[in-house]
Amino acid sequence: xxxxxxxxxxxxxxxxxxxxxxxxxxxxxxxxxxxxxxxxxxxxxxxxxxxxxxxxxxxxxxxxxxxxxxxxxxxxxxxxxxxxxxxxxxxxxxxxxxxxxxxxxxxxxxxxxxxxxxxxxxxxxxxxxxxxxxxxxxxxxxxxxxxxxxxxxxxxxxxxxxxxxxxxxxxxxxxxxxxxxxxxxxxxxxxxxxxxxxxxxxxxxxxxxxxxxxxxxxxxxxxxxxxxxxxxxxxxxxxxxxxxxxxxxxxxxxxxxxxxxxxxxxxxxxxxxxxxxxxxxxxxxxxxxxxxxxxxxxxxxxxxxxxxxxxxxxxxxxxxxxxxxxxxxxxxxxxxxxxxxxxxxxxxxxxxxxxxxxxxxxxxxxxxxxxxxxxxxxxxxxxxxxxxxxxxxxxxxxxxxxxxxxxxxxxxxxxxxxxxxxxxxxxxxxxxxxxxxxxxxxxxxxxxxxxxxxxxxxxxxxxxxxxxxxxxxxxxxxxxxxxxxxxxxxxxxxxxxxxxxxxxxxxxxxxxxxxxxxxxxxxxxxxxxxxxxxxxxxxxxxxxxxxxxxxxxxxxxxxxxxxxxxxxxxxxxxxxxxxxxxxxxxxxxxxxxxxxxxxxxxxxxxxxxxxxxxxxxxxxxxxxxxxxxxxxxxxxxxxxxxxxxxxxxxxxxxxxxxxxxxxxxxxxxxxxxxxxxxxxxxxxxxxxxxxxxxxxxxxxxxxxxxxxxxxxxxxxxxxxxxxxxxxxxxxxxxxxxxxxxxxxxxxxxxxxxxxxxxxxxxxxxxxxxxxxxxxxxxxxxxxxxxxx
Numbered sequence: 001x002x003x004x005x006x007x008x009x010x011x012x013x014x015x016x017x018x019x020x021x022x023x024x025x026x027x028x029x030x031x032x033x034x035x036x037x038x039x040x041x042x043x044x045x046x047x048x049x050x051x052x053x054x055x056x057x058x059x060x061x062x063x064x065x066x067x068x069x070x071x072x073x074x075x076x077x078x079x080x081x082x083x084x085x086x087x088x089x090x091x092x093x094x095x096x097x098x099x100x101x102x103x104x105x106x107x108x109x110x111x112x113x114x115x116x117x118x119x120x121x122x123x124x125x126x127x128x129x130x131x132x133x134x135x136x137x138x139x140x141x142x143x144x145x146x147x148x149x150x151x152x153x154x155x156x157x158x159x160x161x162x163x164x165x166x167x168x169x170x171x172x173x174x175x176x177x178x179x180x181x182x183x184x185x186x187x188x189x190x191x192x193x194x195x196x197x198x199x200x201x202x203x204x205x206x207x208x209x210x211x212x213x214x215x216x217x218x219x220x221x222x223x224x225x226x227x228x229x230x231x232x233x234x235x236x237x238x239x240x241x242x243x244x245x246x247x248x249x250x251x252x253x254x255x256x257x258x259x260x261x262x263x264x265x266x267x268x269x270x271x272x273x274x275x276x277x278x279x280x281x282x283x284x285x286x287x288x289x290x291x292x293x294x295x296x297x298x299x300x301x302x303x304x305x306x307x308x309x310x311x312x313x314x315x316x317x318x319x320x321x322x323x324x325x326x327x328x329x330x331x332x333x334x335x336x337x338x339x340x341x342x343x344x345x346x347x348x349x350x351x352x353x354x355x356x357x358x359x360x361x362x363x364x365x366x367x368x369x370x371x372x373x374x375x376x377x378x379x380x381x382x383x384x385x386x387x388x389x390x391x392x393x394x395x396x397x398x399x400x401x402x403x404x405x406x407x408x409x410x411x412x413x414x415x416x417x418x419x420x421x422x423x424x425x426x427x428x429x430x431x432x433x434x435x436x437x438x439x440x441x442x443x444x445x446x447x448x449x450x451x452x453x454x455x456x457x458x459x460x461x462x463x464x465x466x467x468x469x470x471x472x473x474x475x476x477x478x479x480x481x482x483x484x485x486x487x488x489x490x491x492x493x494x495x496x497x498x499x500x501x502x503x504x505x506x507x508x509x510x511x512x513x514x515x516x517x518x519x520x521x522x523x524x525x526x527x528x529x530x531x532x533x534x535x536x537x538x539x540x541x542x543x544x545x546x547x548x549x550x551x552x553x554x555x556x557x558x559x560x561x562x563x564x565x566x567x568x569x570x571x572x573x574x575x576x577x578x579x580x581x582x583x584x585x586x587x588x589x590x591x592x593x594x595x596x597x598x599x600x601x602x603x604x605x606x607x608x609x610x611x612x613x614x615x616x617x618x619x620x621x622x623x624x625x626x627x628x629x630x631x632x633x634x635x636x637x638x639x640x641x642x643x644x645x646x647x648x649x650x651x652x653x654x655x656x657x658x659x660x661x662x663x664x665x666x667x668x669x670x671x672x673x674x675x676x677x678x679x680x681x682x683x684x685x686x687x688x689x690x691x692x693x694x695x696x697x698x699x700x701x702x703x704x705x706x707x708x709x710x711x712x713x714x715x716x717x718x719x720x721x722x723x724x725x726x727x728x729x730x731x732x733x734x735x736x737x738x739x740x741x742x743x744x745x746x747x748x749x750x751x752x753x754x755x756x757x758x759x760x761x762x763x764x765x766x767x768x769x770x771x772x773x774x775x776x777x778x779x780x781x782x783x784x785x786x787x788x
Contacts (some may be wrong), residue, residue, distance in 0.1 A: 075103075075153070077126055082106060091149055091169050095296075097284040111146060114138035118151065125155055125165055134167060137176070174734045179194060187286040190270075192220055194243075194280050199223060223764070228255035228263055235268075243280050248272050249327060256287060265290045293658050310406035312344065316363035316393050317400075318319045319344045331387070334380040349378045359391075366400045369393045374409065411560060416563030418566040421449040425570065429577035436470055438581055442574040443473035446551055450563055451475075453531065454552040457574055464499050472552075502538035503545040509535045509564055512556035527551075533557035535564060537571045547575055605630065629659060630694060648683045650784075652675040654712055657687035661694040661703060668703070673714035676727060682784045683693055687758035692752045693731050701773055702736030708772075709734050713727040716781065725781040726762075733772030741768040760784050 022106035022732045062072075062085070071088030075081075080103040085135055088094075092109040094101060118138050125134035132155035139146040162509065167247025170276030188205040192198075198218050203679055205211050216222060231254035242250035250270045255263040270285030304311055310328025314321045324339045332339065332347055348356040360370065371391045386407045393402040425445040432438050439457045447455035452473045461467040498508060498521050510519045513532050518536060531552040539547035549571040609626060651671055658669055678686065694703060694710070714729040733739075742749065752775065757764045762779025 007606050018682075038765050070685070073167060073168040073169065075122065075167075077122075077164070080104075086375055088169055091171055093142070109140055110143050110149075111139035121151070122153075122165065125153060130155075134165060137172060146173075147233075148176045149170055161189065186733075187288050190223065190283075190285045190287070192283045192285070194282055208287075209256065209264065211260070215259065226257040228257065231255050241268075242272070247272075247276050248274070250283075250285075253290065265294050307405075310387075310408070311403065312342055313401070313403050313405070314341070316366070316402040319360050319363065319402075328406055331385070331406060332379055333379060333383075338380065345379045347379075348377055349384060352376055363393055363400075363402055366395070367393070368395055368400070369402075377406075386413040411562065413679040414560075415562055417449055418562065421445050422566070422573065425573055429573060429580075432577065433581060433584065435468070435578060435581055438574065439468075439470045440473065442549070442570060443470075445565065446549065447473045447475060447565065450551055452533075452551045452553040452557075456550055457571075459546045459578070460547060461501065462544065462642065464503070464545065498536055498548070499545060502536060502548060503540075505538060505540055507535065507537050507564055507568070509559045511558050515556070528552055533559070535559060535567050537564075537567045539571045539575045541575070545570065548576070549574060627693070628691065639645070648678055648680075650686070650714065653678060653683045653686055654690060657690040658694050658710075660691075661698055665706060667709055670709065670711045673729075674716055676714070676716070676781070676784060679786045681786060682756070682760045685756045689752050689756045690731070692749075692755075696752075697733055697736070697773070700737070701739060702733035703765045705736055708736035717781070722780075727777075727779055727781050727784050729777040731775040733774070736772055738766050738770050739773055740770075760786070 010346075055174065062685075066087065069087070071091045073084040073088050074084045076083075080100050082088075082103065083099050084101055085099070085438065094109060107119060109307060109376070110118060118136060121134050121136045124130050125132060134151060134153040137148055137150045140149050148171070150172045152170075153165040156164050156166055160162075186204055186208050188201040188208055191200045197220060199220050199222070200218070201211075201216055205216060206213065224232065224236065231683070235252050235254050238252050239250065244380060250269065250272065251268060253265070253267050253460050256266045257263055257410055267288040267290050268285055269288065270283045271631065272280050273282045273284075274280050277394050304323075307327055310331045311323075311325045313323040320341060320343055321339050322341070324336055326336075329336055345353075345356060355375070359371075369391060371389075373389050373391070375387060375389055377387055378384055386409050388407045390405040391402070392402055392404075395401075413474075419662050425441065428441050428445075429438060442457055443455040447453075452475065454474050456470065456472040458469045459467040478544060492752055501508060508519070510516060511533055513520050513523055513526045513534065518603060520526060525534075526534065529552070532555055533553040535551045537549040538545055539549065549567060551567065650673070654671060655669075662668060690712075697703040697710060702710055711732045711734065712729070713732075714727060715728050717728055718724070719726045753764055753766065756777060757779065760779040760783030762777065762783065764778075765776045767774040767776070
């Protein structure tokens with residue numbers, strides 16, 4: 001070995017404090033001290049033997065070295081050889097036997113990077129100007145991991161010159177690792193000698209908890225006094241039980257006071273060392289500060305439990321839940337105890353089990369997943385719900401962790417289904433043409449979409465009575481044994497009992513009839529049908545109740561606002577469909593009537609023209625008479641078409657027919673009689689008859705002079721023979737020229753005598769009284785009102 005600079009201390013870590021005689025390692029192993037170290041610089045420094053026997057002194061030294069795991073050596077710089085014991089050779093792994101080893105052999109056993117450092121340290125210790133001591137740590141090469149060897153020696157001077165180095169070597173691998181760990185960790189490590197009660201702490205007590213070394217007492221009492229008063233009894237009891245119970249490990253969470261007076265939440269973990277009899281000798285423990293972890297954990301738990309979506313954490317291999325939040329318990333309608341520790345497969349409906357099994361197989365293989373899917377769950381009460389699931393499985397360390405975030409989208413799905421049902425119902429109703437088909441389609445759409453037992457629709461007449469009640473739509477397999485129709489027994493009266501409330505526009509919705517019987521009109525009837533929930537929706541037009549839509553279910557049902565709104569919209573579409581069907585039917589009727597009326601009108605025009613023009617000698621007079629008759633016919637048609645129905649008031653027909661003869665002279669025409677509604681056939685015949693009477697009066701009778709008057713009077717009398725109602729109509733002229741019976745009867749006379757009577761039946765009489773013509777008609781009211 002060459003001689004390096006005198007003050008160099010190679011192999012020593014920069015942050016490692018210089019060795020002291022009384023050092024104790026963190027693991028409690030004794031350091032190199034005067035009792036086991038090398039001799040002093042002079043012969044007089046050699047350790048004295050209390051027995052005075054050098055052999056005894058050597059034996060004692062050897063025993064001390066063996067007990068401390070030391071290897072002894074003496075280095076002669078002149079021969080570059082080391083005399084060493086078996087402990088030294090074992091530490092360096094020297095295979096050659098014997099007490100002598102050369103320096104190169106020793107250096108070869110070390111890590112190449114440390115050989116020059118040890119050689120330089122030897123030279124520095126032997127240099128006259130040097131300290132005369134050696135203390136360095138080097139690595140020995142092994143087949144596994146390096147072993148750290150600490151070499152300590154002192155120079156021995158003989159006759160004024162350095163003769164040799166005498167020293168020890170010790171394996172400090174474990175102590176160095178413990179020291180590095182203690183320096184690297186934030187854990188406050190406590191070494192407690194149970195025999196003496198002395199407690200030693202590492203520097204983390206200062207860095208982590210603020211306690212300066214001068215403030216720290218060397219006993220367990222100091223430590224226990226800094227435990228929160230509320231936690232101290234529990235710690236002392238658990239610690240006492242561990243010491244007395246023969247265990248080798250102990251742990252406890254408690255609050256430990258920092259130097260600033262605040263408390264840290266810590267986990268204290270200790271390892272016990274016992275003697276052969278099980279008596280505890282010492283405890284090494286570490287305080288792990290959990291404050292931040294607990295704060296983050298508390299925040300996570302608050303978020304986890306307060307989240308507005310369901311969250312479950314589970315083992316992906318067994319799919320058993322080990323953490324669940326309150327929202328998921330609400331979604332599944334189950335207490336936490338029914339979820340934790342159980343397989344999540346129990347919440348999937350059997351019909352969806354194939355999809356579930358495929359997903360769980362992927363999780364069980366350890367596959368990391370990040371999926372977003374929609375699936376169904378069966379709640380604890382048996383109800384099926386839809387959920388949107390965000391599933392994440394990820395590998396943390398050697399384990400795979402899985403978390404599912406579950407959002408209830410049942411109402412969202414139902415809203416989509418309701419929108420689609422309304423669109424489909426509108427399309428379907430356009431193709432239906434009967435009242436029964438519209439009602440059946442409406443009830444089916446409502447029942448299937450809301451997933452209820454029964455649904456139906458009833459129409460209400462203007463008097464508030466149920467006008468029609470079709471058979472209910474019933475869910476498959478739900479028809480009862482009696483095949484009851486509509487609402488419960490005496491359904492018309494039950495519906496009628498609701499007319500008052502429904503007429504105000506109120507929707508009647510009852511979630512549980514058995515629990516709130518006062519909210520329905522016939523709770524006993526519902527009970528007989530086994531129905532527990534109902535909705536009745538009114539259909540109003542111009543403030544009048546015209547229809548009632550209803551749904552029934554066998555189970556209590558908390559009807560949502562969306563479901564009630566859907567029922568309202570279905571009711572509106574039902575009424576629209578019924579109105580369209582009625583309008584179509586009315587249009588078909590009008591078309592048929594129009595065709596019939598046109599044929600009748602054309603036949604009448606043909607007859608009028610034929611009779612008017614027969615045997616005509618004056619073409620102009622015939623044209624004028626024909627035109628006047630056609631105008632009278634048109635006036636009658638105007639009156640008919642002005643009404644809503646194929647009928648007209650008698651007085652209106654009379655006034656219309658006579659309007660072309662009214663010269664606005666006061667008192668020219670007088671009308672008196674009750675209101676009588678005429679059918680189309682009678683109205684046209686009456687108009688033509690009056691036109692002919694007025695034409696004759698204008699030529700020969702009362703209307704031919706300025707002061708002439710015509711009175712029309714009619715009445716309703718009971719026929720003594722038939723018991724039916726008779727209409728008696730009298731046309732009488734006054735203040736006209738003297739009347740004489742005609743010598744020739746033309747078409748006009750025949751139209752008067754036969755037209756009306758032919759249309760309505762009965763009799764007609766013409767009295768040519770000198771003071772004025774009187775025409776009397778007697779016919780049954782039924783004939784006047786017939787539309788045939």
